[in-house]
Amino acid sequence: MSIKVWDYLIEYAEEKKEILSAIEEVLDSGWLILGQKVKDFEEQYSRFCGVKYGIGVANGTDAIFLALKALGIKAEDEVITVSNTAIPTVSAIVSTGATPVFVDVNEDTYLMDVSQIERMISRRTKCILPVHLFGQCVDMDEVNRIAEKHNLFVLEDCAQSHGALYKGQKSGSMSDISATSFYPTKILGTYGDGGMVITNSEELNKKMRRLRFYGAEKTYYAIEHGYNSRLDELHASILLRKIKHIDSYIERRRQLAFQYNDLLKDTDLILPYEAEQGRHAYYLYVVRHPRRDLIIEELKKRDILVNISYPWPIHTMSAYSYLGYKTGDLPVTEKVANQIFSLPLYPSLSDSEQKEVTDVLHEILKQID
Numbered sequence: 043m044s045i046k047v048w049d050y051l052i053e054y055a056e057e058k059k060e061i062l063s064a065i066e067e068v069l070d071s072g073w074l075i076l077g078q079k080v081k082d083f084e085e086q087y088s089r090f091c092g093v094k095y096g097i098g099v100a101n102g103t104d105a106i107f108l109a110l111k112a113l114g115i116k117a118e119d120e121v122i123t124v125s126n127t128a129i130p131t132v133s134a135i136v137s138t139g140a141t142p143v144f145v146d147v148n149e150d151t152y153l154m155d156v157s158q159i160e161r162m163i164s165r166r167t168k169c170i171l172p173v174h175l176f177g178q179c180v181d182m183d184e185v186n187r188i189a190e191k192h193n194l195f196v197l198e199d200c201a202q203s204h205g206a207l208y209k210g211q212k213s214g215s216m217s218d219i220s221a222t223s224f225y226p227t228k229i230l231g232t233y234g235d236g237g238m239v240i241t242n243s244e245e246l247n248k249k250m251r252r253l254r255f256y257g258a259e260k261t262y263y264a265i266e267h268g269y270n271s272r273l274d275e276l277h278a279s280i281l282l283r284k285i286k287h288i289d290s291y292i293e294r295r296r297q298l299a300f301q302y303n304d305l306l307k308d309t310d311l312i313l314p315y316e317a318e319q320g321r322h323a324y325y326l327y328v329v330r331h332p333r334r335d336l337i338i339e340e341l342k343k344r345d346i347l348v349n350i351s352y353p354w355p356i357h358t359m360s361a362y363s364y365l366g367y368k369t370g371d372l373p374v375t376e377k378v379a380n381q382i383f384s385l386p387l388y389p390s391l392s393d394s395e396q397k398e399v400t401d402v403l404h405e406i407l408k409q410i411d
């Protein structure tokens with residue numbers, strides 16, 4: 043039996059009728075771009091997050107890029123973020139012309155070490171961009187305290203944290219503007235690409251709507267320079283069906299995570315740390331071991347496929363060497379990148395598949411002891 047780190051086919055079989063009828067509804071409606079489905083989904087997703095406005099865009103990378111543009115981030119500016127993230131967090135900053143500035147991460151949560159932010163602030167710093175990686179929120183009280191003190195914007199990257207909580211507040215609701223992705227693997231994912239920006243600011247909402255639509259408010263007339271980045275009706279329609287299940291998706295993810303905790307508690311794997319003040323949504327179940335590569339190889343031989351998010355910190359990639367970082371600059375980020383890997387976890391993973399994963403892991407860990 044092959045077990046993948048992520049697989050949508052079982053979920054699709056269960057939801058097939060719903061998904062196909064969502065697609066059919068759009069195709070039969072005569073309206074494909076920026077219609078009622080996008081409006082409804084923007085309304086429902088922003089309400090789910092406890093935020094006033096949602097603006098659907100083409101993907102999560104565009105969501106970050108356009109949110110930064112809406113904040114007025116430009117070439118001379120610096121944006122403080124982490125190197126332990128998906129490439130798009132950083133590529134979106136670079137696309138605005140601004141410079142990403144990295145702080146290290148905490149060794150327990152793998153999230154932004156907020157105690158390092160203040161010393162990285164310069165005259166050019168305009169924004170802090172925390173990434174709620176793996177499904178858990180950054181310490182947002184501290185991020186917002188620093189931002190207020192230094193008059194900086196805050197943009198949350200919520201691509202991996204749909205429905206995660208920090209002190210009772212939903213991810214995405216604790217900053218000036220936030221960005222998310224509905225890429226298929228995400229907690230709320232569509233069958234293709236999609237993204238959204240959410241904000242409580244009417245001004246940023248209006249600006250975002252122009253930026254995603256050639257800089258126009260009405261067809262054929264640009265008020266400012268803009269782009270084309272729209273969530274389309276098909277994906278909005280699918281997401282409207284899927285958002286009804288979001289709480290049960292998260293519940294099942296948490297159940298699987300707790301089961302993993304229990305099944306692996308006697309091993310020398312370092313298991314995920316869930317901070318007390320939040321609710322981890324377990325986008326990924328990330329474990330750590332110094333002999334990670336050997337474990338992954340052995341799992342693969344037994345047809346269990348795991349993933350590494352992420353094997354290369356952004357500051358060590360050739361694309362970003364011009365930023366001037368060198369190995370050793372972010373020691374915790376670099377250390378964990380060599381040791382972490384994610385076990386299969388998605389709502390349709392069965393308990394027996396999970397047990398198979400942990401049985402095999404026990405065997406391998408005993409072997410290499």
Ligand SMILES: Cc1ncc(COP(=O)(O)O)c(C=O)c1O
Pocket residue numbers: 101102103104127128130131173199201202222223224225235236237
């Ligand atoms: C943390 C993070 N930010 C941004 C993105 C970008 O999203 P997308 O792939 O929809 O462009 C992703 C997803 O890949 C992500 O994981």
